[in-house]
Amino acid sequence: LGVLEAERANVSASNCQGIDRSRSIFEVSFDEAAVEALPDLPGQALGHALLVLLAADAFGAADRLLELTVEYAKTREQFGQPIGGFQAVKHQLAEHALAAVTARGLFWKAAGEFDEKPESAAKSAAMAKAHITDQAMRIARGAVELHGGIGFTWESDVQIYFKRALFDRTYLGTPQIHRERCAQLSGWTQ
Incomplete structure (x- = not known):
């Protein structure tokens, strides 16, 4: 390095x-x-830190998309009432909120491993990158669906966060690659 x-x-x-x-x-x-x-800088640790930072960025995008979508669901009316009042929309937003909460915990665990359990940092970083970027993309797709056509226009910030989630998911390896890495580090595969 x-x-x-x-x-x-x-x-x-x-x-x-x-x-x-x-x-x-x-x-x-x-x-x-x-x-x-650069002296005494372990390259692998830096790589693991980059994975955690990408996971954090994906979490931030997902969290903001959830905020934007909840606000939109409260104000966008269809059939004379806000779309947030429809059961299907409520369920989808609840699932996205649950995904965001678990992503937050996984991110903090991965970040904490660098200080508390450095021997587990590689696995936690791969786990965070795989899971959080997958969930961020799921939330991003749902946000675009709930916003309808406006979600992909330049007038809406949804398209910006959708693209961030897409980038974070694929940069430095897809979730599948990092799941395989977790399995290897756990001793489940060769």
């Missing part, structure tokens, strides 16, 4: 257009650039 100044010679960066325009992504190219090595 190392660090270098982007302004140095032999380093170039080009902006990549991702699905999430709220997050800048760059492709960095090095042409025999001098890199200063």
Whole structure:
């Protein structure tokens, strides 16, 4: 692991257009650039921390989507009453709220393992990334469905958080990859 100044010679960066325009992504190219090595920084621990941070970002997106959708369900009327009064909408929002609460606990567990039980940090990070990003995507899809067509327009923030959840789910490995990693770290597979 190392660090270098982007302004140095032999380093170039080009902006990549991702699905999430709220997050800048760059492709960095090095042409025999001098890199200063970072001392005593375990690369694997940093990788695990990145997984937990992605899980935290996904949780934040899911939590905000839930807030937006509950507010929308209270104000959007259909057949003369708010759609939040319909049983099917209530059930869907309740399921999303439950998913968000469990995601919050899993995130805090994974973050705490770095200090309290470093030997379990890898498994907790993989578990958090797999579960939370899956739940965030589930909540994001539900938010778009409950908002209807307005959820995908530029006028609504729902589309921003949907894209964040989609990015978080796939970046640094899909939930399936991290579930397999959890199974390996638990000794359930080879």
